[in-house]
Amino acid sequence: MINEQIRDREVRLIGENGEQLGIMAARDALKLAREAELDLVKIAPTAKPPVCKIIDYGKYRYEMSRKEKEAKKKQKVVEIKEIRMSPNIDVNDLNTKIANARKFLTKGNKVKVTVRFRGREMAHMQDNRYILEDFAKQLEDVAVIDKPIKQEGRTLTIFLGEKKQ
Numbered sequence: 355m356i357n358e359q360i361r362d363r364e365v366r367l368i369g370e371n372g373e374q375l376g377i378m379a380a381r382d383a384l385k386l387a388r389e390a391e392l393d394l395v396k397i398a399p400t401a402k403p404p405v406c407k408i409i410d411y412g413k414y415r416y417e418m419s420r421k422e423k424e425a426k427k428k429q430k431v432v433e434i435k436e437i438r439m440s441p442n443i444d445v446n447d448l449n450t451k452i453a454n455a456r457k458f459l460t461k462g463n464k465v466k467v468t469v470r471f472r473g474r475e476m477a478h479m480q481d482n483r484y485i486l487e488d489f490a491k492q493l494e495d496v497a498v499i500d501k502p503i504k505q506e507g508r509t510l511t512i513f514l515g516e517k518k519q
Contacts, residue, residue: 355396356411357384360404365396368407377403434513436466441475441482448485452492455514459496465514472508479510486512 360380367375367383370390375383380394387394387408395414398405435458437451455465467489471479486503490512501513 355399356393357387360384360394360396360406362396362404364403365406366401366403368397368405370408380406383408430462433463434466435463436468438468438470439485441469441471441478441485443485448489452489455489455493456496459493459514459516462516464500464516465497467512467514469510470508471510476508479505483510486510490514 362380364377365380365383366377367386369375370392375386383406384394390408392408393411394406395409395411396404396406435455437455439448439451443451451467455467458465467486469482469485471482475482483503490497490499493514496517497514498517499512500515501511503510503512505511
């Protein structure tokens, strides 16, 4: 809330240079802000009495948007990379998939490893859990299991995340 939007009877006022001006009527605070050709902005509405500050509101909004943009730049988006396999995967193919998963994990991404069953393979779903268990065991040095093995319809899935040092 700024200027006339502030309806409180009393406010704690902070000056334009950050100095405490004490508790005063909202009208008086607004008068001081007008004299300085600045705005009266409520910065802590839940305090008793609410805290208001005399500042240039346009400049304040600009600086806040800059801070938000800077915070967004520093965020890291974690992607989920999926590795799909079939239950009758060969050892060399499995090693290639493990190498790819290792590369994804070292870059900071999460890995979803999926084994898809088709036709008659569906009868042996539980017998092939060892594929995912071995996959996770071979990546123990760089990965930790985020979500354990789960059956979803025709697939068995496990989520691996980067191990924190």
